[in-house]
Amino acid sequence: MLRIENVSTSFGKRKILEEVNFTVEDNSIIAITGKSGAGKTTLLGIISGLLKPDRGRVIYNGQDIFKWGDYRRSTFRNREIGFVFQFFNLLPDMTSYQNIVYPAILNPASRQIREQVDYLVEYLNLKAIIHQYPSTLSGGERQRVAIARAIINNPRLILADEPTGNLDEKSSQDIISLFKTLRDTKSMSIIIATHDERLVKNADTNYHIDDTVLTDRTPAPKGVRTAPKKTAKTAKKTAKKA
Numbered sequence: 001m002l003r004i005e006n007v008s009t010s011f012g013k014r015k016i017l018e019e020v021n022f023t024v025e026d027n028s029i030i031a032i033t034g035k036s037g038a039g040k041t042t043l044l045g046i047i048s049g050l051l052k053p054d055r056g057r058v059i060y061n062g063q064d065i066f067k068w069g070d071y072r073r074s075t076f077r078n079r080e081i082g083f084v085f086q087f088f089n090l091l092p093d094m095t096s097y098q099n100i101v102y103p104a105i106l107n108p109a110s111r112q113i114r115e116q117v118d119y120l121v122e123y124l125n126l127k128a129i130i131h132q133y134p135s136t137l138s139g140g141e142r143q144r145v146a147i148a149r150a151i152i153n154n155p156r157l158i159l160a161d162e163p164t165g166n167l168d169e170k171s172s173q174d175i176i177s178l179f180k181t182l183r184d185t186k187s188m189s190i191i192i193a194t195h196d197e198r199l200v201k202n203a204d205t206n207y208h209i210d211d212t213v214l215t216d217r218t219p220a221p222k223g224v225r226t227a228p229k230k231t232a233k234t235a236k237k238t239a240k241k242a
């Protein structure tokens with residue numbers, strides 16, 4: 001569905017990502033891990049087309065999204081991508097309900113919004129707070145509203161930045177099951193930036209960013225032994241350190 005090719009980016013003189021490559025398959029959950037400041041949010045920004053990398057390409061359905069004009073790229077974001085921001089970005093003057101349906105108002109193609117809202121309100125347990133404003137919600141409640149908003153347009157790809165960061169055990173489990181249900185029944189793919197081991201365990205693939213380099217850390221299936229995967233770059237770094 002989506003391919004990241006040789007993406008490098010820096011802020012000023014600081015290199016954040018170097019030569020990052022990976023493919024996002026249909027119906028898959030990918031966890032992106034790495035310590036704070038490693039570049040997880042930056043990578044999600046690049047995938048969504050919000051942040052242009054210094055070098056490299058993001059290919060969606062065979063097309064380079066950074067070759068599109070701004071209008072085409074924002075339509076792509078609205079229709080194909082649901083974004084759960086690390087700090088929610090809920091609109092303060094709108095209630096939970098208004099925040100959730102807002103992306104659907106921008107999308108004239110979606111008709112079954114009412115049913116979709118009812119389903120999400122039920123699933124994410126939002127009934128009691130549906131007419132409250134964000135400033136009156138707890139962190140976990142804001143998080144759940146932000147997740148509902150990301151899903152309302154039935155995107156093909158969800159980008160979720162620390163989606164369980166503010167949630168208790170039970171709410172986290174619900175989010176994990178919701179992501180799996182969306183993958184299995186709606187053919188969505190989900191990329192999650194996270195520190196949460198439970199999310200990583202439930203993902204199909206785990207990419208880890210360390211010192212600008214992204215490597216595949218997906219555990220081999222039980223009974224299969226493989227050598228750790230290394231890119232040319234990590235091999236060079238390891239050689240240097242030794």
Ligand SMILES: Nc1ncnc2c1ncn2[C@@H]1O[C@H](COP(=O)(O)OP(=O)(O)OP(=O)(O)O)[C@@H](O)[C@H]1O
Binds near residue numbers: 035036039193
């Ligand atoms: N617009 C910017 N200008 C300058 N530096 C930036 C900018 N955006 C991000 N950075 C820096 O890039 C680095 C990567 O940031 P990023 O937000 O991607 O990290 P992260 O892996 O998401 O961390 P966390 O786990 O804390 O959310 C950080 O050191 C940050 O300070």
Ligand SMILES: [Mg+2]
Binds near residue numbers: 042086
């Ligand atoms: Mg982040």
